Amino acid sequence: MTLTLSEAGQTVVAGTFGRAMKRAGEALGSMSGQIIDVQTPMLRRCSAADVLVMAGGPESVVLAVYVGITGSMQGHALLLFSPADAHRLAQILLAGLLGPGELPMEKSNDILNYDELELSALQEAGNVTISAFLNELGMHLHEPVQPTPPQVVIEMAGAVLDAVLLDLMSEADQVLAAKTTFSEGGRAIDGTLFVLPRPDSLRVLLDALGAIGI
Amino acid sequence: MTVAESPNLMVAGIGEMVLSSSADAHLVAYGLGSCIALAVWDPRTKVGGLAHFMLPAGPANGSSPVKFIDSGLDLFLQAIEARGAMLSRCSVKAAGAAAMLTVGGGLAIGKRNSEALESALRDRGLNLTASALGGTAGRTVQLEVADGRFLIKSLSSVTEL
Numbered sequence: 202m203t204l205t206l207s208e209a210g211q212t213v214v215a216g217t218f219g220r221a222m223k224r225a226g227e228a229l230g231s232m233s234g235q236i237i238d239v240q241t242p243m244l245r246r247c248s249a250a251d252v253l254v255m256a257g258g259p260e261s262v263v264l265a266v267y268v269g270i271t272g273s274m275q276g277h278a279l280l281l282f283s284p285a286d287a288h289r290l291a292q293i294l295l296a297g298l299l300g301p302g303e304l305p306m307e308k309s310n311d312i313l314n315y316d317e318l319e320l321s322a323l324q325e326a327g328n329v330t331i332s333a334f335l336n337e338l339g340m341h342l343h344e345p346v347q348p349t350p351p352q353v354v355i356e357m358a359g360a361v362l363d364a365v366l367l368d369l370m371s372e373a374d375q376v377l378a379a380k381t382t383f384s385e386g387g388r389a390i391d392g393t394l395f396v397l398p399r400p401d402s403l404r405v406l407l408d409a410l411g412a413i414g415i
Numbered sequence: 416m417t418v419a420e421s422p423n424l425m426v427a428g429i430g431e432m433v434l435s436s437s438a439d440a441h442l443v444a445y446g447l448g449s450c451i452a453l454a455v456w457d458p459r460t461k462v463g464g465l466a467h468f469m470l471p472a473g474p475a476n477g478s479s480p481v482k483f484i485d486s487g488l489d490l491f492l493q494a495i496e497a498r499g500a501m502l503s504r505c506s507v508k509a510a511g512a513a514a515m516l517t518v519g520g521g522l523a524i525g526k527r528n529s530e531a532l533e534s535a536l537r538d539r540g541l542n543l544t545a546s547a548l549g550g551t552a553g554r555t556v557q558l559e560v561a562d563g564r565f566l567i568k569s570l571s572s573v574t575e576l
Contacts, residue, residue, distance in 0.1 A: 361515055
């Protein structure tokens, strides 16, 4: 099922997603103890190729936290970091857990190599960030939107995203993709949050926002 | 052995195919997860083609001619033949169909893709001469039109089929 979204409808969805993405950024900031800047979210109807470009190209290596969206709205959410930025974020997140006199973790020279604690911290960061987004969205829908358990993978962006695109594009040639970038100024940690709703779920959202038919 | 970067790199995006008979052409599909890439190469005429399939079945599609295996495979094979390849002597190699995420049956989509491709090839009297299908790793693949080598690059290795 596809839904043709008018420009006005897209503006309403963009506004709601924008507020939810701000909440997501605040949640990531609160968890990491850093001030996180949230870029103005971009909402675009685009092809599979466009989504891959938005993610930095199909071969760019990312650490991705994936959370499926279920409930009254359905779709997919991914928080992506470059491997180097993911390491820096893990260091920040775990620093707060070290007791007095405890040594920091040994750093590996291989930026694709993460220990279990780092992966766990990053998975939780993705979970908290995306859950904050969904909570805000649920308030607008007046119905809960639930996350699936988070999954963390280190892979080529194309390989991570194609499973999501396959799920969304069996009956459509385009998807609606929302994206924002979180930045932590001092240490330049950039993360990208992607939200890809199922087309039929957009109707639920527009209906709840009183924007159906505009 | 490395995956080449060259001006004659022809990229098959999702749902697209590329074909060439130029000896310096490299046909590439980047970042395959559950998608599947099919490489067909004729050793006599040195014609090669690479298709980047997305899903097992669906209607023919103008902008993404090989998005679906069932409606796109014939289009791809006919295009290769039109370039002068004879399918009966071609090498037929495939890679992809991994299970990266447990997304909406993500485990099943890769498996369904590989089953659909093998079955569709059999129906046309063709068999895979080599393959790297399944698993949990993403892949970038490259067909060397000069000699038919099929290179598969993952985050940890580059192998050749």
